[in-house]
Amino acid sequence: MNAIDASEHHERVDESVPPSLLAIVLDTNPHAWAHLSSTLPLATALANILVFINAHLASGNANSVAVIASHSNKSCFLYPTPAPSSPRPQPNATNGDVDMNGTTETTSYSVQDNPNKYRPFANVETAILNNFAKLMEGTKESHLEATPTTLIGGALSLALSFIAKATLLHSPSTSNSDEAMLAIADPEAIHTSYVSLASRILIVSVSGDLANQYIPVMNSIFAAQRKRIPIDILKLAGDTVLLQQASDATGGVYMKPERPEGLLQYLMMAFLPDPTARKSLVMPSAGGVDFRAACFCHRKVVDIGYVCSVCLSIFCSHDLPDNLCLTCGSYLSLRAAQSNPPALIPRKKKKKKRAGADSATPGGSTPAGSNTPMHA
Amino acid sequence: MSASSFQALDYLEQLPVQTHRKLYEQPSTVLAIFRCMLPHLAKSIVMALLYMPSSFPAADLDAWFRAESSQTKRNALSILEKLHIIVSKQDDERKPHYELYMSFASSLRQALEGSGSHRSFGVPSHKSEERRVSVEFLDKYSQRQWENILFYLVGGTVGFRNPGGQDIGQGTKNLLHLAGFYNHSRITQDGFTFVLRDTNAQVWSLLVAYLRNAPQQRMSETDILNFLFMLGSLELGQDYSTATLSATQLQMLEDLAEFGIIYRPHKSASTFYPTRLAVTLTSDAGAFSQATTTASSLGGGATSKGFIIVETNYRIYAYTNSLLQIAILSLFTHMRTRFPNLVSGKITRKSIGKAISYGITSAQVIEYLETHAHPQMQKKKPFLPPTVMDQIRLWEYERERMETSQGFLMKGFGKVEDYKEYVQYAKDTGVLVWQNDKLRMFFIDSIEQVGAKIKRDMQRAAARA
Structure with a gap:
């Protein structure tokens, strides 16, 4: 009879691996790929990434994938094919509903006819290739001349919103509207009770400095950190401080391969293991991370800057128009800080005038106004 | 991995090297084995090795794993070695290295890249649209065939007659007999284990029995496995040509059609349709659970996600009108009332006692109730009220008051x-x-x-x- 103990039987060890959602942000910046064309042309890279996507889909039955292109003039979904309500109507997209199971029905050519290919793989590949071709056709020279960088911030937020939607749809509570509402109201609580979908973001980046998108990218990083979504970075070319910080803050993998030709092996070994497998593997990380921030006024990476005391915006110079913070509009006199470098306050008069200590602090010893020089 | 893939894994592991070698020539088979048979970490290892130009030193592999997970690593490696997927070699300096088996690696690469000309993912047949059968029809068909088999096992014991009228074929009867599910016109304990499982696990255990029986029928195990794994990668609602199949596989078509795993318009048809039972062979999703919407609209509540509500007062409400499910429930429940879409009853000491005298264990009863628990019940953990679970166990122990030991x-x-x-x-x-x-x-x-x-x-x- 002692064998019957209510506590013993009910906690079943759940050995099943949660399905994982991989959102790939592919930097398709034509300028950067043109630089890489001698070692790793975009076509080869895309083919390798497709094999990697197949490997990811094969690693778990319910695994799903989303691919987002971060182009020079826009960011858009390559897979799943976006709804036809997008600016350019697509005759191929069927019902426009985003299908989470990776079985978006593409009625385009040759998907059904290849007996050498697993159907789900063929579906994803065709969709990605079609959308990619469409993206390239839509790229005009004027777009390229406008900017040499890529819109990684927009792509990241697309990825995050897709993941958030997929997580909500996936969690068992969706049938019940109350709990769905609860999930929206308090995402953390839901997250701890059902760890149902393990999501991660992989950024394949080729572009250089992204300081002009410091604010949107940083916001995305914090959102990912809060949602516990690791951001993996594969840096094929260029160097940015921001993406290093992204992988470091979210616990993702950062890799900057010396030989981009071996892209597939890097992907397979370092980026394929999902969060479950990563618990038992040693993953490469960024090592020394540059934590410097970019200023809000000129998008320059700064060592020492000025911080608005109200909204924590960072500025590189004290020349603010009308002494107003650019972000929140509150009064901010930085010139005072410039003329009065922070100094250690001598703490002689400790016991003397206790009552009036606050008001009587001399303006010279504390940086006047509402700013503090920041050392990052 | 679900219980169903474990069964298949057990079967695969005991196959000889030669069979494995032959199996690994088919990319669809390799992909299916990779997708559903391997433990999670083993997949990571295989993928890391797949495109590696040289072999992987064992020391590096150890360095790749965290120290605290060496147990799971050893487990993964041992399964990979048992399945003859990786081989450990020694280099000139006598240091161990790991490598993937050549045929496995090349087939998996072909599967991922979609290259080669193996045609192992099924050759779709091109037929005019209006002659195609619909997915609903396939669901209905496979459900009917499969429930006939289950009803054959259960019906006799409970004393129900199959209203569908259709009896199962002699071949299937023999197979159930050989598998040890049915003996002396009575269902055995193994049979109960079989009936109370979820559909996907049922299909696999029947197929494993089919495989074990293959040598007597002079059928090649490799061909059967290849075909089964290929079925798992097909598309529902698409018809496929039989032109590329071997003699064994053509013979299988008939048997599988009887199980409801595939559908053929007539016996000499040159095409076949995989049903939902087939396309979910290599996925963990319960075979019929994805068909929830169609199944409930058909009224076959048996196949919907979950339909049983158990209350703490031992009352059971089952939203079903499937005779099969009612028959299974009445194995261990005292049935009271039946409504058009609902049956209700009570679990009593007597009803559990009766079930145990058939050879059903309390664990099986609880597992059945858990697998078919209503979505409302699935919100809580554990799904069933603990008092009911414990009482069912106690009732079983009650019958085992006497314990004998020799000495x-x-x-x-x-x-x-x-x-x-x-x-x-x-x-x-x-x-x-x-x-x-x-x-x-x-x-x-x-x-x-x-x-x-x-x-x-x-x-x-x-x-x-």
Whole structure:
């Protein structure tokens, strides 16, 4: 009879691996790929990434994938094919509903006819290739001349919103509207009770400095950190401080391969293991991370800057128009800080005038106004 | 991995190397084995090795894994070695290296890249649209065929007659007999295990029985496995040509059609349709659970996600009108009322006792109730009320009041001290089963050590005298 103990039987060890959602942000910046064309042309890279996507889909039955292109003039979904309500109507997209199971029905050519290919793989590949071709056709020279960088911030937020939607749809509570509402109201609580979908973001980046998108990218990083979504970075070319910080803050993998030709092996070994497998593997990380921030006024990476005391915006110079913070509009006199470098306050008069200590602090010893020089 | 893939994995592991080699020539088979048979970490290892230009030194592999997960690593490696997927080699400096088997690696690459000309993912047939059968029809068909098999097993015991009228074929009957599910026109304990599982696990256990039976039918196991794994990668609602199939596979078509795993318009048709049972063979999703919407609209509540509500007062409400499910439920429930879409009953001591006398265990009953628990029940963890679960177990233990163990009764000790010494010795060596101090008797299940001690003591006593 002692064998019957209510506590013993009910906690079943759940050995099943949660399905994982991989959102790939592919930097398709034509300028950067043109630089890489001698070692790793975009076509080869895309083919390798497709094999990697197949490997990811094969690693778990319910695994799903989303691919987002971060182009020079826009960011858009390559897979799943976006709804036809997008600016350019697509005759191929069927019902426009985003299908989470990776079985978006593409009625385009040759998907059904290849007996050498697993159907789900063929579906994803065709969709990605079609959308990619469409993206390239839509790229005009004027777009390229406008900017040499890529819109990684927009792509990241697309990825995050897709993941958030997929997580909500996936969690068992969706049938019940109350709990769905609860999930929206308090995402953390839901997250701890059902760890149902393990999501991660992989950024394949080729572009250089992204300081002009410091604010949107940083916001995305914090959102990912809060949602516990690791951001993996594969840096094929260029160097940015921001993406290093992204992988470091979210616990993702950062890799900057010396030989981009071996892209597939890097992907397979370092980026394929999902969060479950990563618990038992040693993953490469960024090592020394540059934590410097970019200023809000000129998008320059700064060592020492000025911080608005109200909204924590960072500025590189004290020349603010009308002494107003650019972000929140509150009064901010930085010139005072410039003329009065922070100094250690001598703490002689400790016991003397206790009552009036606050008001009587001399303006010279504390940086006047509402700013503090920041050392990052 | 679900229970169903474990069965198939067990079967695969005991196959000889030659069969594995032959199996790995088919990319669809390799992909299916990779997708559903391998433990999670093993997949990571295989993928890391797949495109590696040279072999992988074992030392590097150890470095790749965290120290605390060496147990899971060893487990993954041992499965990979048992399936002959990786091979450990020694290089010139006698250091161990890991490599993937050539054929496995090239087939997996072909599967991922979609290259080659193996045509192993099924050749779709091109037919005009209007002659195609619909997905609903396939669902209905496979459900009917599969429920016929289950009903054949259960119906006789409960005393129901199949209203569908259709009996299953002689071949299927023989197979159920060979698998040990049905014997002397009665369902066996294994049969109950089979019936109470979820559909995907049922399909696999029947197919494993089919595979074991293959050599007698002079069918090639490799061909069967290849075909099954190919079925798992097909598209529902698409018809496929039989032109590329081998003789064994053509023979299989008939059997599988009878199980409801595939559908053929007529016996000599040149095409076949995989049903939902087939396309979910290599995925963990319960075969019919994805068909929820169609199934419920058909009224076949049996196949919807979950339909049983168990209350803490032992009452059971099952939203179903499937005779099969009612028959299964009535194996261990005292049925009271039946409505168009609902049956209700109560779990009683008597009904559980009856089930146990058939050979059903309490664990099976609980598992069945858990797998088919209504979504409302699935919100809580555990799904079933703990009191009910415990009571079902208690009712089972009730029938097992007597426990027998073979051994030796020691009695006739002259002095209390002697008795106590020997009891203590038996207790220490862990052989004591029962003792009675009043009668100076005890019972042990192994005599060797206690006997040796008695002999030693007697010799010592004799020497002293």
